[in-house]
Amino acid sequence: MFKKATLTINAVSVLLILFILSSRAQSAELKCTYVASMGKPFLARLVSPYDISDVKISWLDRQTPLQVTRGDGKYEASILLGSDVRDTKPGIYTLTVSYFERGRQWTLHHDIDVRPKSYPVQELKLPQAMVTPPKEAMARIKEESLLISNAINTITNERHWELPLKRPVDGIVTSPYGLKRIYNGSPGSPHRGVDFRAASGTPVRCAADGTVILTGDHYFGGKSVYVDHGNGVISCYMHLSKINVLNNQRLKKGDIIGYSGQTGRATGPHLHFGLYLLAHAVDPMPLFQ
Ligand SMILES: [Zn+2]
Incomplete structure (x- = not known):
């Protein structure tokens, strides 16, 4: 009789310990690549069977909150990330995700190897004033670059983008992302977007749902539109x-x-399309499929 009672208590203790262990165990899973090519975007997904909230990610010195969606009995927060052919050095970078689940805060670290990629060289002949802007244009260029920088650094909490993105025009790619550009013989900044062939007057379509955050007629970009799709996209x-x-x-x-059209620094009518992920200009092409 006495022996049986001891056994029952032991069984309860084991269950209690198992319960404590399971409530401490990580349940959300971070699904993300471990290797990425320079400039190529990738998707990171935090998936959990439990309700998650207050999800934040940190990547290449930038942070954004993520929106949580629910489907198939799972909770999920997704983010598009990438590196910038101009600004990122190849190397291993840590993606950090923090979130709230089952009454406590959790943090995950995930190392990603950003590997170098060699992009072709393109030589361009442009009016010298466009390569070396005249002094009187400097104030305007400075003012515009501040507006553009503010736009591409926009972080909003609500996610509006969905994959695949909409290709803004049907024309072929005339200059891909990442081209090393030589302007009138001098090396310039690499091409941080994609040029599509588009006859003047071709309708240009928005790549995803979003909000217009900047419009203007800029020295380099000409008539330009910037759209925020949420969570740093x-x-x-x-x-x-x-x-x-x-x-x-x-x-x-x-x-x-x-x-x-061909307003701003353009050698002929085309569309320059740029995609920024947490202010890093990436190659948008993989996201159109
Ligand atoms: Zn371009």
């Missing part, structure tokens, strides 16, 4: 002949943001 459309949207306007994927 920003798209931009340059050299337009006409802008069709207003600041703060809400857009749906596929809406016409303007018409292509």
Whole structure:
């Protein structure tokens, strides 16, 4: 009789210990690549069977909160990340994810090897004033670069983007992302977007749902539109002949943001499309499929 009672107490203790251990165990899983090519975007997904909230990620010195969605009995927070052919050095970087689940805060660290990628060289002949802007244009360029920097550094909590992104025009790629550019014989900044062939007046469509955060006629980009898609994802459309949207306007994927042209530093009519992930300019092409 006495022996049986002891056994029962032991069984309860074992269950209690198992319960404590399981409640401390990590349950959310971070699904993300361990190797990424320079400039190529990738998706990081935090997936949990439990309700997660207050999800934040930190990558290449930038942070953003993530929106949590629920489907198939799972909770998920996704983010598009990448490295910038101009600014990131190859190496191993740590992606840090923190979140709240089952009454406590959790943190995950995930190392990603950003490997070098060699991009082709392109020589361009441009009017010298566009390569070395005249002194009187400097104040304007400085002012515009501040506006652009603010736009691409925009971080908003609500996620509006979905994959795949919408290709903004149907034309072929005339200059891919990452080209090492030589302007009139002098090396310049690499190409941080994609140029699509587009005859003047071709409708240019928004890559995903979002909000217009900047429009303007800029020295380099010409008539330009910047759209915030949430959680640090920003798209931009340059050299337009006409802008069709207003600041703060809400857009749906596929809406016409303007018409292509050759305003600003352009050698002919085309669309320059840029995609910024936490302010890092990445190659958007893999995200259109
Ligand atoms: Zn371009």
